[in-house]
Amino acid sequence: MTIHAPFELAKKSENRRELIKQLDVIEKLYKKVDAKNVIIHPDNLPPPHVLQKYKFNVATENLSINSKYKSSNLKNIFRRYRNIKLCLDVSHAYS
Numbered sequence: 606m607t608i609h610a611p612f613e614l615a616k617k618s619e620n621r622r623e624l625i626k627q628l629d630v631i632e633k634l635y636k637k638v639d640a641k642n643v644i645i646h647p648d649n650l651p652p653p654h655v656l657q658k659y660k661f662n663v664a665t666e667n668l669s670i671n672s673k674y675k676s677s678n679l680k681n682i683f684r685r686y687r688n689i690k691l692c693l694d695v696s697h698a699y700s
Contacts, residue, residue, distance in 0.1 A: 647674040664690040
């Protein structure tokens with residue numbers, strides 16, 4: 606099972622405390638349902654030092670062709686987030 610984090614997890618969090626609260630809920634759900642990954646959009650990833658505190662696998666996904674986060678432009682994400690995985694969203698790849 607994979608959990609898709611809220612679309613605007615980091616963007617809409619009013620402060621760091623709210624972000625941590627949301628990540629705590631995601632971690633509890635991850636453990637409860639024995640998930641394998643949590644998908645977070647690349648334009649919404651919390652800072653690496655925040656994610657390191659959680660015991661869940663994080664994956665990001667490519668966004669639409671017109672986005673700066675299309676599959677060919679994700680190299681910087683993988684440099685910054687060493688343990689992140691990729692969910693190839695085929696629908697986004699063609700939109």
